[in-house]
Amino acid sequence: MDFLTHWTVFQSPSMVWVTLLAVGLVGLSKGGLGGAFALMGVPLMSLVMPPVLAAAVLLPVLLMMDAASLWIWRHWRDxxxxxxxxxxxxxxxxxxxxxxxxxxxxxxxxxxxxxxxxxxxxxxxxxxxxxxxxxxxxxxxxxxxxxxxxxxxxxxxxxxxxxxxxxxxLDPKLYTGTSVLFFAVVNLVKVVPYAALGLFERDVLVSALILLPLAFISVRAGAAVIKRMxxxxxxxxxxxxxxxxxxxxxxxxxxxxx
Structure with a gap:
């Protein structure tokens, strides 16, 4: 835990495990599997850290999830x-x-x-x-x-x-691809005012970087389910x-x- 406590926002094992669960659920949603999962991210993380910090950690992860979703659904849009x-x-x-x-x-x-x-x-x-x-x-x-x-x-x-x-x-794949592109653009535009609030500090960015593998895996899992639905x-x-x-x-x- 020495590396985590010094370089990231995670100060206890519970913070790590709850954050992993939250990112997994949000990733499934970003892949297309149910928008309800996306709402669970910040509330879940807020059980173990301040809500503002939870949102700050999740924002860079969301942007990377958007990038992965855009690639997966690149051929599907209305x-x-x-x-x-x-x-x-x-x-x-x-x-x-x-x-x-x-x-x-x-x-x-x-x-x-x-x-x-x-x-x-x-x-x-x-x-x-x-x-x-x-x-x-x-x-x-x-x-x-x-x-x-x-x-x-x-x-x-x-x-x-x-x-x-x-x-x-719409066809489920077409609906999902359209939704993914819409919210990817919306989230990207939101980065400018959020960055002005000073959310992207070193420990936040390192924490987000550690979470990226799970983010990509969960996005692909959500997309795989939708493509067969x-x-x-x-x-x-x-x-x-x-x-x-x-x-x-x-x-x-x-x-x-x-």
Whole structure:
């Protein structure tokens, strides 16, 4: 442990093991296997280290996961979705940066969680009453902007992307590749303001470097599962993950506010 305690943020074996579990779960999500896993990263690590430190360690790892995911899914993307949602997300990130000082992370998580649960409920009821959510390309400007904003201020952009894109019923591989590219660009743009906060210190970067092998392995594992998943399994699974994410965000928001 001498090397770890001197060169990294890990000061005990429990910090190492909990961080490895968190990175593994986030990597599965980055590979395409359920957005709910991505939300577990910082909360899990926060059990053994301050939340701000957990986010700082995870950010460089997320960028490397994005790079691995981009390579794996490089042949799969929906240009129509990206042409609308990526520019909109840049607007949302800029708004989030400008409003960061007066925006409540907890309130944003609560609102996004409620919206996600409402979307999932409508999708479920729509199967019985014939009013399931429809894909409307122009709505990508709205949901893309909100996804960029909530991703910046609360790392909670996933449900908004899903609300826009899931009704299009893309092939699972095409959906995953589009999602991967969208959030890779969003995370890369977020690096500039995060770096300005002084998060990338030596021990943080060394810690992230040690975690990279597990990050790549877990991303590939998640991608391998998705590539073998049929649409009739993928979409019920993904909508279930929207519900899990929504419940988690509502719980986080209510716990922090009350």
């Amino acid at each position: 240009g129509e979705v990206l042409r609308v949602m990526l520019p909109a997300a840049m607007v949302g990130i800029a708004a989030g940066w400008a409003a960061a000082a007066v925006t409540s992370d907890a309130a944003v998580r609560l609102i996004v969680g409620i919206v996600a649960l409402g979307f999932a409920a409508r999708a479920l009821l729509g199967r019985f009453i014939g009013t399931a959510p429809r894909y409307v390309p122009a709505m990508g400007w709205l949901w893309g902007t909100i996804a960029g904003f909530t991703s910046f201020v609360a790392h909670a952009g996933g449900p908004l992307f899903q609300i826009q894109v899931l009704p299009k019923r 049929k649409p009739e399994v993928f979409y019920p699974f993904t909508y279930s993950m929207v519900v899990v994410v929504g419940v988690k965000l509502v719980w986080d928001g209510v716990s922090a506010l009350f």
